[in-house]
Structure formats: structure tokens, C-alpha cells
Ligand SMILES: Nc1ncnc2c1ncn2[C@@H]1O[C@H](COP(=O)(O)OP(=O)(O)OP(=O)(O)O)[C@@H](O)[C@H]1O
């Protein structure tokens with residue numbers, strides 16, 4: 001397999017003086033969809049914050065695309081090619097779909113380039129094109145999620161990190177979001193690192209997965225192997 005795009009190596013990080021992550025490691029290769037699962041409070045979102053420079057890494061390293069980015073500033077992580085779709089809804093509700101997409105490139109001065117990217121996102125998500133002038137806050141939950149993903153793609157990232165893309169969505173819309181992630185992965189080779197509370201479906205949409213527990217790696221492997229693992233099923237997938 002090719003060299004990893006993103007490598008988190010034995011990271012300790014937390015809030016104030018207290019470590020939440022106590023040695024978390026993961027890798028994502030180019031073209032992969034990787035899913036992180038685990039109980040509430042396991043530290044999944046904190047891993048994303050540690051990668052993104054929102055919490056400081058006390059020990060361990062983060063490498064991306066051949067460079068060390070441990071404790072880099074969020075804007076530098078973004079310009080290195082990592083975009084993030086956060087756990088909480090983040091569309092600008094009083095702005096249109098177009099304006100929300102423009103915000104994904106708010107530092108770009110070249111209007112034609114912005115326009116070109118928006119056209120590209122509209123090709124990927126025809127639903128967003130149909131609703132280009134609609135206020136984002138009036139769109140359905142699934143459409144807002146698609147808009148957030150579209151906005152995250154504006155800067156042509158090398159990887160998109162999504163924190164619970166299915167949060168708050170119905171089972172039908174959840175399936176649609178995962179189908180879109182799979183489609184982007186196969187059509188444009190999009191590399192995805194996602195966190196999912198919806199563990200079974202998240203793994204089903206992914207190539208590989210990690211189970212975090214109490215700020216540490218508990219299990220990792222091919223997504224199908226995790227889905228088949230009796231201990232993982234019993235403890236994390238509500239299975240038998
Ligand atoms: N800003 C903060 N200050 C102090 N503690 C925090 C802060 N954010 C999170 N924590 C704590 O860190 C731990 C891990 O939180 P985190 O959000 O990473 O969990 P998670 O695995 O993403 O959970 P969930 O599935 O509920 O989203 C929790 O105990 C949480 O209370």
C-alpha cells in the first residue's frame with residue numbers, strides 16, 4: 001500500500017492539564033475511507049481537534065503528506081490540505097447555498113476560480129445546484145450536511161475529516177450521506193477520515209476502522225473484520 005497521507009502517532013492530548021488522549025495512533029492512506037468509532041466521551045472528537053491544532057498535543061506526533069504538523073495552527077492545517085466538517089451543524093443559516101460555498105474559499109480573491117469550484121461542487125451535488133439561492137437554514141438536515149461537505153471540498157483538500165456526518169439524520173438520509181461519501185471516494189478519489197456514532201453503517205461505508213475507548217486504541221483493522229469481530233460486535237455494534 002502507498003505511504004500514509006495522515007499519521008497520528010502515540011498522541012497524548014487533552015484539556016487544561018488533563019490528558020484525554022492517552023496514546024492514540026492511526027493512519028489514513030490516500031484514497032481510503034477510515035472510520036473511527038467508540039463510546040461517547042472516548043475522545044474521538046478530541047483526536048480531530050489534536051490533528052487540527054484546536055487542542056495541543058503534549059506527546060506524540062502528527063504527520064501529513066510528508067510533513068510534521070504536530071501543533072500546527074488550524075489555518076496552516078487547512079492550507080496543508082485537510083478540511084474538516086465539524087460535529088455540530090456549521091452552515092451559515094442566513095446565507096444562501098452559493099454564499100455558503102463561497103465561504104469555503106473566503107481567502108481567495110480570484111472570482112473566476114471561486115466560480116469554477118462552485119460549478120464543480122454543483123456537478124458533484126446536483127441537489128445543491130437546484131437550491132443555490134435557498135437560505136441554508138431552511139434546507140433539510142441532509143441537505144445541510146451535503147452543503148457542509150461541499151463547502152469542505154471548495155479548497156480541493158487532500159483529505160476531509162468528518163465528525164459524525166450522520167448526526168441527527170434519519171436512517172434514510174444517513175444512508176444517502178454514506179452513499180455520497182462512497183461515491184465521492186470512487187469518483188474523485190476523495191480520502192475521508194470520519195467519526196461515526198452510527199458505528200455499523202459507518203464501518204460498512206469504510207475500508208478500515210479504529211475503535212477508541214477511554215482515550216486509547218482498542219481495536220483496528222479492515223472494516224469488514226471489525227464488523228465480524230465478536231468482541232467489537234458485542235461491545236460497540238449492539239450486535240451478538
Ligand atoms: N473543551 C473541553 N474542556 C474539557 N473537557 C472536554 C472538552 N471537550 C471535551 N472534553 C472531555 O473530553 C472527553 C472526550 O470528549 P470527546 O468530545 O473527544 O468525545 P467523543 O468520543 O467525541 O464523544 P461523543 O461521541 O459524545 O461525541 C469527554 O470526557 C469530554 O467531557
Ligand SMILES: [Mg+2]
Nearest residue numbers: 044045046087
Ligand atoms: Mg464527538
